[in-house]
Amino acid sequence: MAVSIEPARLLVVDDNKVNRMVLSRSLEQQGHFVETAENGREGLEKIRTQTFDLVLLDIEMPEMDGFQVLEACLNDFGLRQIPIIMTSAMEELDAVVKCVELGAEDYLTKPVNPILLRARVNASLEKKRLRDEQRKLFRTFATKEVAEELLRTGFSLGGKHVNATVMFADIRSFTTIAESQDPSDTIELLNGYFGLMFDAINNHGGTVNQMVGDGLMAVFGAPMFQEDHCERAVRAGLEMLEQLKVFNEQQSAQNRMRIHIGIGIASGEMIAGYTGTQSRATYTCIGDTVNLAARIENHTKTALRPLLIDMHTREGLSDAYQLESLGEVLFKGKQQPIHIFAVSK
Amino acid sequence: MSTLDLNTFQELKDATGADYIAELIDAFLDDAPNLFTQMNSARMTGDAETFRRAAHSLKSNAATFGAMELSALAKELEGMARENNLEIGTRLEVMQDAYRRVESQLRALK
Incomplete structure (x- = not known):
C-alpha cells in the first residue's frame, strides 16, 4: 500500500x-x-x-x-x-x-x-x-523574492547588469540612543522598527538585502524586474515615514525614545547577483548607483529632509508626488554634481 | 466473447467505487449518441476538426471502460480527420456496430 x-x-x-x-x-x-x-x-x-x-x-x-x-x-x-x-x-x-x-x-x-x-x-x-x-x-x-528566484533558477554566484532602484535607510543618532538605554530595550526597538520598515518595503515589491546595525539596504526592480521600480521605491519610502509616525506615537505613549530616520534613493544601472561562497551567499547590488544611494541617505542629515532621491529616480515618477528641488550636490568620490530632490508626499 | 476488457473494467470499478459505476456508464452512454451525430454531420459538411474532436472523445471514453476495439476504431478515425481526410468509407458504420455491442454489454454490467 x-x-x-x-x-x-x-x-x-x-x-x-x-x-x-x-x-x-x-x-x-x-x-x-x-x-x-x-x-x-x-x-x-x-x-x-x-x-x-x-x-x-x-x-x-x-x-x-x-x-x-x-x-x-x-x-x-x-x-x-x-x-x-x-x-x-x-x-x-x-x-x-x-x-x-x-x-x-x-x-x-x-x-x-x-x-x-x-x-x-x-x-x-x-x-x-x-x-x-x-x-x-x-x-x-532571505526575502520572498530572492527565495522564489533561488527556487526557480537554482543557486549560482555571479551577477548581471540590471536597471533598478536602491534605497538606504538609517536611524539618526542611533549611537546616542543605544548608549542611553538598556541593551534589551535597544534590540526591542530595532526589531519593532525593522518589522515596520520591512513590511513597508515588501508592500511595494522591494527586497531588503542588507541589514547592518540600524541601517538597511533595499532594492526595487531586482531580482524580479519591475517596470516602475523608481515609483515603488519612493512609495515605500513614504510608507516607511508614515509607519515611523505611528511607531513614534507608540514610543511616546510608553515613555520611550522617538526615533528619526533618513532615506536615500538612487536609480540606474548596477550589477546584481549572488556574492559570497557556495556555503554562504547573499543577493546584493553593487555599482555607482548603490554608492550614490548611500551618499544621498547620508545627505539627509545636512538637508534636514527625511527622504531624498536622485534625478534618475525623479524621472521615473509620475506627477503625483510633492517634490522640492535641493539643487546640485557634489558628493565625495563623485566627479559630477548630482541633482537632488526631497519628497514630502 | 466479450467486447470489453474485463480487467480494465474491474480496475475502473475498484478505483471509483462499485456504487459509482452505473453513473459512469450512464454518462458515457448518454454522450456517445451525440458524438455519433456530430461525426455524421461533420462528415457531411467536411468539418474535419469537429469530426476529430468527437472521435477523440469517443476513443478516450471507450478506452476508459475497456472497450478496446471501439477505442481503436475511433482512434483510426481521429487520425484520419487530423490529416483532414474524411474519405472514411464505411468506418463510421463499422464503429457504430461496435458501439452497439459495447452499449449492450455495459447495460448488462450496470
Whole structure:
C-alpha cells in the first residue's frame, strides 16, 4: 500500500465529462477534496480564486487549452508554486514533453491507471510539501523574492547588469540612543522598527538585502524586474515615514525614545547577483548607483529632509508626488554634481 | 466473447467505487449518441476538426471502460480527420456496430 498522505485540495480540468467523473471520483476515493472545471478558462479562474495543492490539467480543451493555462500559471508569481500534472492521450506525448519542459510537474496518460494516478499525485504532493518547507526556511533568511528566484533558477554566484532602484535607510543618532538605554530595550526597538520598515518595503515589491546595525539596504526592480521600480521605491519610502509616525506615537505613549530616520534613493544601472561562497551567499547590488544611494541617505542629515532621491529616480515618477528641488550636490568620490530632490508626499 | 476488457473494467470499478459505476456508464452512454451525430454531420459538411474532436472523445471514453476495439476504431478515425481526410468509407458504420455491442454489454454490467 502506498504511503498515506494528508488529504489535499485538487482541481481536475478536463472538457470530457467521463474523464472528469473518473478522475475526481478516483481522487476522492483516495481521500482528497476535488473541484472540477470543464475548460481551460474556467480552470484558470478557479486556480486564481481558490486555493489548490495540485492541478490535473487536460491539454486539448476548448476556450483555453492546457498550454495556455499552464503558461498563465507559470507566469504568475502567486500561482507558480502549484504543481500541475498534465493529463493527455497517448498520442499527445509531444505536447506533454513540451509541457514538462515548460514547467509542468508530471504527466499521466488517459485512460488513467488508478495505481499510477495515486503514485504521481502523492509524489507531487510530497514534493510540494518539501518545497513549501524549503520556501519557508528560505524566507526566514532571505526575502520572498530572492527565495522564489533561488527556487526557480537554482543557486549560482555571479551577477548581471540590471536597471533598478536602491534605497538606504538609517536611524539618526542611533549611537546616542543605544548608549542611553538598556541593551534589551535597544534590540526591542530595532526589531519593532525593522518589522515596520520591512513590511513597508515588501508592500511595494522591494527586497531588503542588507541589514547592518540600524541601517538597511533595499532594492526595487531586482531580482524580479519591475517596470516602475523608481515609483515603488519612493512609495515605500513614504510608507516607511508614515509607519515611523505611528511607531513614534507608540514610543511616546510608553515613555520611550522617538526615533528619526533618513532615506536615500538612487536609480540606474548596477550589477546584481549572488556574492559570497557556495556555503554562504547573499543577493546584493553593487555599482555607482548603490554608492550614490548611500551618499544621498547620508545627505539627509545636512538637508534636514527625511527622504531624498536622485534625478534618475525623479524621472521615473509620475506627477503625483510633492517634490522640492535641493539643487546640485557634489558628493565625495563623485566627479559630477548630482541633482537632488526631497519628497514630502 | 466479450467486447470489453474485463480487467480494465474491474480496475475502473475498484478505483471509483462499485456504487459509482452505473453513473459512469450512464454518462458515457448518454454522450456517445451525440458524438455519433456530430461525426455524421461533420462528415457531411467536411468539418474535419469537429469530426476529430468527437472521435477523440469517443476513443478516450471507450478506452476508459475497456472497450478496446471501439477505442481503436475511433482512434483510426481521429487520425484520419487530423490529416483532414474524411474519405472514411464505411468506418463510421463499422464503429457504430461496435458501439452497439459495447452499449449492450455495459447495460448488462450496470
